[in-house]
Amino acid sequence: xxxxxxxxxxxxxxxxxxxxxxxxxxxxxxxxxxxxxxxxxxxxxxxxxxxxxxxxxxxxxxxxxxxxxxxxxxxxxxxxxxxxxxxxxxxxxxxxxxxxxxxxxxxxxxxxxxxxxxxxxxxxxxxxxxxxxxxxxxxxxxxxxxxxxxxxxxxxxxxxxxxxxxxxxxxxxxxxxxxxxxxxxxxxxxxxxxxxxxxxxxxxxxxxxxxxxxxxxxxxxxxxxxxxxxxxxxxxxxxxxxxxxxxxxxxxxxxxxxxxxxxxxxxxxxxxxxxxxxxxxxxxxxxxxxxxxxxxxxxxxxxxxxxx
Amino acid sequence: xxxxxxxxxxxxxxxxxxxxxxxxxxxxxxxxxxxxxxxxxxxxxxxxxxxxxxxxxxxxxxxxxxxxxxxxxxxxxxxxxxxxxxxxxxxxxxxxxxxxxxxxxxxxxxxxxxxxxxxxxxxxxxxxxxxxxxxxxxxxxxxxxxxxxxxxxxxxxxxxxxxxxxxxxxxxxxxxxxxxxxxxxxxxxxxxxxxxxxxxxxxxxxxxxxxxxxxxxxxxxxxxxxxxxxxxxxxxxxxxxxxxxxxxxxxxxxxxxxxxxxxxxxxxxxxxxxxx
Ligand SMILES: Nc1ncnc2c1ncn2[C@@H]1O[C@H](COP(=O)(O)OP(=O)(O)OP(=O)(O)O)[C@@H](O)[C@H]1O
Ligand SMILES: [Mg+2]
Numbered sequence: 017x018x019x020x021x022x023x024x025x026x027x028x029x030x031x032x033x034x035x036x037x038x039x040x041x042x043x044x045x046x047x048x049x050x051x052x053x054x055x056x057x058x059x060x061x062x063x064x065x066x067x068x069x070x071x072x073x074x075x076x077x078x079x080x081x082x083x084x085x086x087x088x089x090x091x092x093x094x095x096x097x098x099x100x101x102x103x104x105x106x107x108x109x110x111x112x113x114x115x116x117x118x119x120x121x122x123x124x125x126x127x128x129x130x131x132x133x134x135x136x137x138x139x140x141x142x143x144x145x146x147x148x149x150x151x152x153x154x155x156x157x158x159x160x161x162x163x164x165x166x167x168x169x170x171x172x173x174x175x176x177x178x179x180x181x182x183x184x185x186x187x188x189x190x191x192x193x194x195x196x197x198x199x200x201x202x203x204x205x206x207x208x209x210x211x212x213x214x215x216x217x218x219x220x221x222x223x224x225x226x227x228x229x230x231x232x233x234x235x236x237x238x239x240x241x242x243x244x245x246x247x248x249x250x251x252x253x254x255x256x257x258x259x260x261x262x263x264x265x266x267x268x269x270x271x272x273x274x275x276x277x278x279x280x281x282x283x284x285x286x287x288x289x290x291x292x293x294x295x296x297x298x299x300x301x302x303x304x305x306x307x308x309x310x311x312x313x314x315x316x317x318x319x320x321x322x323x324x
Numbered sequence: 325x326x327x328x329x330x331x332x333x334x335x336x337x338x339x340x341x342x343x344x345x346x347x348x349x350x351x352x353x354x355x356x357x358x359x360x361x362x363x364x365x366x367x368x369x370x371x372x373x374x375x376x377x378x379x380x381x382x383x384x385x386x387x388x389x390x391x392x393x394x395x396x397x398x399x400x401x402x403x404x405x406x407x408x409x410x411x412x413x414x415x416x417x418x419x420x421x422x423x424x425x426x427x428x429x430x431x432x433x434x435x436x437x438x439x440x441x442x443x444x445x446x447x448x449x450x451x452x453x454x455x456x457x458x459x460x461x462x463x464x465x466x467x468x469x470x471x472x473x474x475x476x477x478x479x480x481x482x483x484x485x486x487x488x489x490x491x492x493x494x495x496x497x498x499x500x501x502x503x504x505x506x507x508x509x510x511x512x513x514x515x516x517x518x519x520x521x522x523x524x525x526x527x528x529x530x531x532x533x534x535x536x537x538x539x540x541x542x543x544x545x546x547x548x549x550x551x552x553x554x555x556x557x558x559x560x561x562x563x564x565x566x567x568x569x570x571x572x573x574x575x576x577x578x579x580x581x582x583x584x585x586x587x588x589x590x591x592x593x594x595x596x597x598x599x600x
Pocket of ligand 1: 356361379380381382383384385386387388399401571
């Protein structure tokens with residue numbers, strides 16, 4: 017938008033009011049035609065409108081979850097077990113603990129795995145055919161629908177162990193977390209200048225010392241970001257858990273037992289005909305969204321601490 | 325020695341007694357793939373002296389320097405022909421451990437490259453991996469003092485090494501090399517990123533470190549070579565068959581002689597600034 021008052025523009029176009037060359041000059045300085053102005057205004061409105069429309073579902077979801085969740089939030093949801101149908105009160109400490117254990121198992125599998133793959137690809141075989149193949153595999157894996165990850169874990173862990181378990185859920189989520197962890201770790205490792213590695217090697221460090229004590233710690237903010245992002249993704253996954261961790265009305269006695277998780281609890285209870293269970297599903301949704309929010313903020317904070 | 329004297333037609337090395345030689349290059353050629361970067365170099369680096377490598381860009385100074393502590397092993401395409409020995413032992417012998425070589429022959433790089441760790445840990449890292457068992461605080465202080473950095477950083481040892489100025493970073497890199505107590509320190513244009521004041525401090529540092537270490541320094545600054553070094557090697561590059569340029573040693577002598585009475589016309593042209 018030009019700062020020109022419209023009157024200037026109009027007076028210029030009046031024949032004889034000014035010499036022709038002044039008219040040309042002001043045409044250059046202020047000359048946005050009314051058509052273009054209108055078009056600009058229209059486009060601005062359109063873009064802002066679309067942006068608002070896109071944010072609308074997000075805000076409406078947040079609004080619904082927060083109002084419904086907060087209304088039924090109470091300390092007992094953290095300490096009690098899910099109530100039988102028709103009974104009031106209760107909580108879902110089993111699902112909270114279950115989510116914790118399943119995510120912990122998934123992290124214990126995917127984080128070291130992903131970091132080792134990233135170290136191999138970026139430190140040892142940067143341009144080899146094999147590392148290209150590995151990178152391609154990781155790309156494909158990141159596009160795999162989560163239910164397929166669940167099927168994989170069902171086929172391997174559930175059938176081998178002979179039952180549903182936190183282990184099976186952990187493996188399914190690990191498959192989903194792996195590509196996120198690997199990619200961010202690889203990016204982090206690549207961002208470490210080669211001079212740093214040469215500096216360590218030049219001091220007589222072995223490859224292992226260089227990578228474990230200099231390169232990986234320098235890439236730690238990246239890796240931590242990747243881990244938190246992958247956790248945020250995993251905590252909301254329901255489909256791969258339905259036939260791996262399954263569900264449990266009670267506390268799981270061990271990691272080899274069927275295990276309740278927040279996401280599956282939401283899935284089960286939100287479709288329940290009983291109001292109390294529906295209410296608990298809202299509270300669980302609120303907690304999941306809250307946890308994801310916290311994780312994302314933490315990830316951002318860590319990402320800002322990058323050394324390079 | 326025999327070998328060396330027979331082919332020093334272009335160099336006029338003063339014969340150095342064998343026990344006073346730290347590093348010896350005999351007929352060394354370095355290749356990157358099929359490209360020959362350095363051709364047939366004979367050169368003895370004397371113990372406890374500063375040897376300077378000078379010469380135009382691309383003549384292979386860094387390449388040769390990196391061969392002295394096997395840093396070229398990191399470049400997959402690099403290959404070294406001829407023999408480089410350190411205190412009489414072949415550096416490239418099969419049973420020579422490159423990690424051990426680098427612990428005894430340290431390197432300071434052209435660009436300051438402190439680790440993204442605290443100043444303290446920058447120095448402690450090298451010592452730790454070298455199995456240092458003594459008092460670490462004392463070693464850190466001693467190394468920083470040797471590198472003339474102690475007074476500037478003694479109150480912020482826990483701050484990141486990256487938060488220092490370029491000149492301070494370079495002295496930190498020198499300090500961490502000193503801390504591993506190598507026998508030789510190789511420096512590749514250590515002052516090229518520094519201001520004149522920092523440069524002067526690093527030069528003073530080299531003077532004082534000479535008693536403890538053997539030093540080889542690459543520099544583009546001829547006054548610097550004249551100021552700090554005892555011996556100077558002048559390298560040049562020449563187009564070989566097929567048009568690829570290879571580097572070679574033109575003249576190697578006492579610094580004083582290189583600058584005041586060079587034996588070769590090329591050296592004379594270079595040190596008097598009448599070059600290319
Ligand atoms: N990693 C490498 N791979 C392939 N060729 C290289 C590599 N490093 C150096 N070279 C080549 O080897 C030759 C010598 O390079 P070198 O870096 O040793 O020169 P230099 O004398 O140190 O130059 P400068 O004064 O500019 O630092 C150059 O032609 C360069 O292109
Ligand atoms: Mg160089």
